[in-house]
């Protein structure tokens with residue numbers, strides 16, 4: 750464990766000024782877990798969570814070429830979480846993770862989920878370039894529309910072919926229908942109800958399932974995500990390193 754001074758010398762160039770001032774003022778605590786640098790803005794609010802154990806698992810499960818995409822992991826309470834009703838976020842090569850965690854698994858899946866966004870950020874062309882995952886996603890969105898119509902939900906105002914995040918679509922799914930109902934209706938289609946939110950969340954949920962869930966289930970219901978993550982997990986071969994997506 751070291752104080753903020755150590756991080757500043759190492760990371761200064763990569764952090765914007767606002768963040769640096771913030772770190773200087775707050776004297777945040779940095780801790781290294783393998784190759785992962787973690788800054789605790791606030792300590793985890795649950796004594797049952799074993800942070801060491803969680804990061805040990807992350808280092809064990811996730812290959813270095815994925816972990817290297819991340820400069821820092823920030824743990825704490827952040828305004829953006831409240832504003833957007835979320836508990837984790839990936840931005841500027843940094844993972845922001847809530848300090849409110851139910852248990853080790855809860856913290857672990859937040860980290861793996863946001864790593865998925867770092868991976869799609871870097872390897873987007875490889876993941877989405879051939880349109881296969883998008884095709885898979887849109888087919889399922891279509892089926893979802895049929896299922897919901899059959900269940901007498903009025904979804905006529907929603908655009909099921911929009912792959913990006915859409916607030917209206919998200920609110921309808923999360924608030925009007927609810928994830929419990931969606932879970933029951935879509936168990937053969939989507940890894941979890943959150944994954945139907947957007948193409949990016951569809952991929953991130955699949956990535957999470959690849960590392961933390963049942964690979965066979967993933968292979969069964971999202972074969973293209975399974976295939977892409979499997980290839981990316983192995984990492985670039987020497988020839989591929991010269992190709993544009995690596």
Ligand SMILES: [Zn+2]
Pocket residue numbers: 862866949950953
């Ligand atoms: Zn996400």
